[in-house]
Amino acid sequence: xxxxxxxxxxxxxxxxxxxxxxxxxxxxxxxxxxxxxxxxxxxxxxxxxxxxxxxxxxxxxxxxxxxxxxxxxxxxxxxxxxxxxxxxxxxxxxxxxxxxxxxxxxxxxxxxxxxxxxxxxxxxxxxxxxxxxxxxxxxxxxxxxxxxxxxxxxxxxxxxxxxxxxxxxxxxxxxxxxxxxxxxxxxxxxxxxxxxxxxxxxxxxxxxxxxxxxxxxxxxxxxxxxxxxxxxxxxxxxxxxxxxxxxxxxxxxxxxxxxxxxxxxxxxxxxxxxxxxxx
Numbered sequence: 035x036x037x038x039x040x041x042x043x044x045x046x047x048x049x050x051x052x053x054x055x056x057x058x059x060x061x062x063x064x065x066x067x068x069x070x071x072x073x074x075x076x077x078x079x080x081x082x083x084x085x086x087x088x089x090x091x092x093x094x095x096x097x098x099x100x101x102x103x104x105x106x107x108x109x110x111x112x113x114x115x116x117x118x119x120x121x122x123x124x125x126x127x128x129x130x131x132x133x134x135x136x137x138x139x140x141x142x143x144x145x146x147x148x149x150x151x152x153x154x155x156x157x158x159x160x161x162x163x164x165x166x167x168x169x170x171x172x173x174x175x176x177x178x179x180x181x182x183x184x185x186x187x188x189x190x191x192x193x194x195x196x197x198x199x200x201x202x203x204x205x206x207x208x209x210x211x212x213x214x215x216x217x218x219x220x221x222x223x224x225x226x227x228x229x230x231x232x233x234x235x236x237x238x239x240x241x242x243x244x245x246x247x248x249x250x251x252x253x254x255x256x257x258x259x260x261x262x263x264x265x266x267x268x269x270x271x272x273x274x275x276x277x278x279x280x281x282x283x284x285x286x287x288x289x290x291x292x293x294x295x296x297x298x299x300x301x302x303x304x305x306x307x308x309x310x311x312x313x
């Protein structure tokens with residue numbers, strides 16, 4: 035069912051007033067524009083350089099928060115993987131060393147997500163890209179696991195115009211649970227987000243937690259996927275902004291050169307982390 039959003043008549047494609055936008059939208063985004071209005075909209079998008087003005091005028095006045103995400107999905111190209119990697123490098127998140135990963139495997143490279151998450155501009159940019167990729171999925175709530183997932187869920191939800199909750203480790207570190215009064219409505223459409231994935235174990239546990247709480251997981255959004263896309267999350271859509279082929283080694287198969295070059299393995303996040311950002 036379509037709903038018309040009549041703002042005012044369009045006199046000329048060249049006119050750039052915020053009060054001259056006529057369009058028709060439905061739950062799947064913009065559709066059915068008259069040819070003249072389409073030409074105006076294309077010209078409007080090209081000439082309006084101040085995105086803040088675009089956001090304030092169109093998002094709040096005409097379309098609402100989710101509507102802006104839908105328009106962005108139509109009018110802007112998706113970020114390329116090299117742009118995402120550039121954001122990680124700019125923040126100093128890509129490190130070299132001998133690392134003991136949360137999965138128990140060893141690696142000579144590591145992504146320190148908090149070097150990225152301490153940069154609001156870069157974090158908002160990447161979360162906005164996740165939101166754009168799921169803007170047509172009718173997301174009601176974004177869920178992320180502690181700790182980095184709190185920031186990702188909040189900022190992605192802000193771009194989508196929905197709420198955000200986070201899941202915490204269960205008793206004894208087993209699985210994830212909702213605490214602090216967080217609840218999901220039966221059938222609530224949920225996007226699960228995570229920063230860095232190697233085996234996908236944490237994401238799978240959060241997906242199970244959401245379903246146990248009555249939510250419907252309609253997608254998984256990842257900043258960086260180190261699994262090579264091999265993990266089956268059992269959801270309709272999985273979007274990763276960047277896939278990195280970073281080799282890792284089982285504890286009983288750590289190459290000698292790794293220890294010789296960087297010393298004993300350290301667990302990322304420790305105060306003695308002897309790692310450097312690659313040049």
